[in-house]
Amino acid sequence: MMDKLKLGVFELTDCGGCALNLLFLYERLFDLLEFYEIEEFHMATSLSGEGHYDVALVTGTVSTRRDLDLLKEARNRSEYLIALGTCATHGSVQGSVELPIREKLKAVYGDESNPMHALDPKPVVEYVAVDFALPGCPYDKREAFQALIDIAKGIEPVKKDYPVCIECKLNEYECVLVKKGLPCLGPITLGGCNAVCVRSGLGCIGCRGPLPGEVNPASEYEILKSKGYDDEYIVRKFKTFARWEP
């Protein structure tokens, strides 16, 4: 039996959901442990690896000096680094506020001083090269499972290349954009979530970021406009999760 791969899970600034989501794999976690040993994961082990990681998973945005140092450390010590979750891949909600950090501190605390060394929140992909980016707020844990097993077997994980609409139709859900006029970003948002929001009768909020490549937000904008949504609403909706692209 070959040596197990060393896995590190690093959390930058985020809600904690993406790291926790890995534990929600439940019995599938034991399948991962057939190939991996967890060297660093503050929710799952008291170990704190000092050495080399075969695979590093990084969640959250770089929002403080501490985050940036941790990210560089993780990158320098790992073979394969996955930006996990929309914070890490696109900046997510905290990345969507478009003000310089000093102005934000002033607006919230009435004081420009910065004792925590806060930075303008940006995704992992803005600072280091990543080997794989898996977005989602949170990401689909099954997708993370597939990617980790692929890597363990020596297969490069396959990037999704289709919008949310594809999986929505595969599941034969009622189209909330066409049939209910809900503001659904499914046509321009990267799929992989199995259209879970539409399943509940909600419009896609774009949490997995824009479909890469020749995506057509201009047409989506016109469609939402024709359904009576105003400019500001649409633009804010577009920017909620993704100011940056990996």
Add this chain to the structure above:
Amino acid sequence: MRYIKLPSENFETFFNSLKEWGKVYGPVKKGSIYSFQEVDEVAELALDYTRTILPPKKFFVRPRDTMFRLKDGRWENGVEGEKFVLFGLHSCDIHGLKILDRVYLNEPVDPYYKARRDAALIVGISCMPDEYCFCKSLGTHFAMDGFDLFLHELPDGWLVRIGSVRGHEIAWENEELFEDVTDEDLKHFKEFEDRRANAFQKEIPQEGLADMLDLAYNSPVWKDYAEKCLACGNCNMVCPTCRCYEVCDRWVDAYSSVRERRYDSCFMESHGLVAGGHNFRPTRLDRFRHRYYCKSYFDPSAGFNCVGCGRCDEFCPAGIEHVKVLEEVRGSLR
């Protein structure tokens, strides 16, 4: 072709008798849309449905379809052929299946498709067009074959056309439910068909369509529509004749996996991508235009790969209309 009559009062008994063949799937209403689902009782059926989101293709090439399972280091084939009944198919969808047959049943035969096709009993039903239908102009508004039984609405029951040996067998086995067709029934059948023929609001001018597309490859109309198109692939997903699929492997646990295929869409950038990094259709314009050539141009001798069901129009978020695009392209040549 043998014609018999199913009086209204026997409809339910007839429907229930089909369960002997296998599970029965029919059109049911889900919110504002229709879908083919397993049906236990007649009351669940929406017999006046317009069109389902996914066409009956989903029973033969499933949206997500297991081909093989890898277990204990060995591949197991996933071919299965459990008998089932598809109840209430419209003529356009029957024609759609015939187009898929040409692809999946010609050599090399697709074993998954064939096993399910052989296991399916198909019962067609008459319909009235809505604003999206244009099957009449494509000649797919009436099915002469491709079904076992076809039910046509009469004021007091159904005129049943028998389209296969299996259909005859079912008619014999349930002889007490059927009556002979009278002249009056035939009159009502004709009246229904006339009324239906006059109810179409849309048509696709078939004449010279392939020649027109030959000349119109560089028409600016394609470009205008490619700006509007989201390339979301909804039209492909709901199309009864789209037949591309993508094959993917999925891990079930540490040591077993399944090989699955799912519907693919020619609007995805990777659809035209081949080894070496060349892409046959690198832009959205290429991909948008390709769909129209696939439906109306390639291999015209085999007929059109469109049956006029109207699904792509109904479910396009950008409101792009198939017939209108082709007419504007034709207009741009004048």
